[in-house]
Amino acid sequence: MKIISTKDSLSYGIQVCQRVVSSKNPLPVLSGILLKAGDGTLTVTATDLEVGIECTLPMDIQEKGAVVLPARILGDIVRKLPDVKIVMEVNSQNFNTTIKYGQSEFNLLGLSSEDFPILPSIDFSSVLTIKQELFKNMIKQVIFAASSDDNRPIFTGALMEIGEDTVKLVATDTHRLALRTAKMENNGFELEKSVIIPGKTLNELNRIMTGEGEDVKIAFGENQIVFELPGTKLISRLIEGQFPNYKQVVPQGCKTKIKLKTKELLEATERASLLAKEGSNFVKITITEENMTISSNSPEIGKIEEQLPIEMEGEETQIAFNSKYLIDVLKVIDTEEILVELTGSLSPGIIKPAEGQNYIYVILPIRIV
């Protein structure tokens, strides 16, 4: 194998793939990246057996072939190469790889590509097509609500529900739930389908989606999902099991309805949370006809009381929330104003954008008495 590349091209391909390589993997071949030189393209592949990324780059191929190189050191060195012509040559007998740039060169001991796992091939006959920008936003608004506790795998992923003319993304850690709906007429997909996608997969996808006007194409295999971007494919296993019925969790109706500025509530909650952190980590919210008061206190340090102007309908009420759960959602809502819907201090609250009905966040209160 012999290729001639620019620094940026090689560096880009390795950088896209490198992050999925697990440093803890016991199989040496999996701590490597597969480079495969074919007809005018170099394919760079990495996988940790749960998520795999494959990046195809146009390349000047002098001699076809393949090699597996250690991911971390390859990435580190290639990122620091000077911006000159780079020639990579692999000894087809022992896989020793030489990378030449200017008067200098480095050599890496490579491995045969034979032992590198083959990413499953997936049927692209039925494909869901979404604008990257939209899907990025959906992931951003939902994935933070997933759990990081691997003991309950279902909650570490997000449910994707493809309906006749909608695509929904839902995540919950059982304390709060985020649900994003996108209208999708003619999404190109013929079936209704429900899958649970690992949080790690969606985070990696978000990282490699550039968003600018391009589509992401989504297809499914046996317990697998693949996301196809121009030049890059991300394949992931799905999480098996039954996602909780989120429709039951979303309260219908409310007794108190408030409208206020997203940024004002975010900043007030952030300040209040600084004191909350020292104590039991909750902020107390009191709604009167005049305003909303957000307060927290720490007996040893002091207390804080923030007042915000609101538009309000219904009953005056009080409720307490984990301040982190409140801050998380206020950071991902894009509209200037939000609606907060409450039904007493023991029922879940709802937060959603003041305009559009495409996002809803349910948050369980903390009992403080």
Add this chain to the structure above:
Amino acid sequence: MKIISTKDSLSYGIQVCQRVVSSKNPLPVLSGILLKAGDGTLTVTATDLEVGIECTLPMDIQEKGAVVLPARILGDIVRKLPDVKIVMEVNSQNFNTTIKYGQSEFNLLGLSSEDFPILPSIDFSSVLTIKQELFKNMIKQVIFAASSDDNRPIFTGALMEIGEDTVKLVATDTHRLALRTAKMENNGFELEKSVIIPGKTLNELNRIMTGEGEDVKIAFGENQIVFELPGTKLISRLIEGQFPNYKQVVPQGCKTKIKLKTKELLEATERASLLAKEGSNFVKITITEENMTISSNSPEIGKIEEQLPIEMEGEETQIAFNSKYLIDVLKVIDTEEILVELTGSLSPGIIKPAEGQNYIYVILPIRIV
């Protein structure tokens, strides 16, 4: 005590002082910041008993007084305040402090200022005056060579030597030594003086010096040093003991003299160090009449060999250095070209800017045979 402030003014004063507050301090009053409202000024003071910072701000003082407030939480909240008028009022009986902004307020339990240590007052009759920009550069070029090992306190500081018409700053961790000299005619200081300043002090000073055309004034007390900037004073203890005789460490003359581009050597060494890190952490340098070769290898991963064009006088030679020690100095030399002076593979090497004789870096070789 009662003051009216802008957010930026209060936030600036607290932020300048806050970093010296040690979170591990067993005395509660030392985890606080002293605020003292006097005639038209607020003085903010923090100290860990080794370093103290005092920042004086013009302020609308409604009522004089003083209070000690918990440093971290005060800093965190004030930084997040909205950009409105801020009113701080202290109850002179129990030191409870209320900070009002818009419709909101927070309360902190304060402490009496009586237990707060008084920073030593220092005689400003003999003062050394240096441009901040120059002194910042001197610190940057020297302090990284100090040791972080508290068991040998002398090496954790930098020697400042004030001569008739020079000021020198020297630091060494016994593996390498950095020496910066500044010509200082009429520096305003009448005595010759040698002191060892803690590395932490110089790092804090570097952080608060803005550099833009202003001076820093330096004065000395009994085992104390004070740096005065407009509006801010930094007082520090000195390190007691005998600094090694750096003049003996700097080799006189050399057998091989090389001139090359600073940036080229830095980038080549950074690449080589990536492989060196996996092994014994050194890079090997080979000088021939044609060029310099920098190489390193890791038996399990591979090897790297960089070639750089040089101008060379004297003998061909080989030497090995800890790659970190080489990278550190190449990052702080501002000139386009450097001189490297060597005398065989067992004697210390010298690195210095190709122009100007105000900086010299001595680095011990690693025996590799």
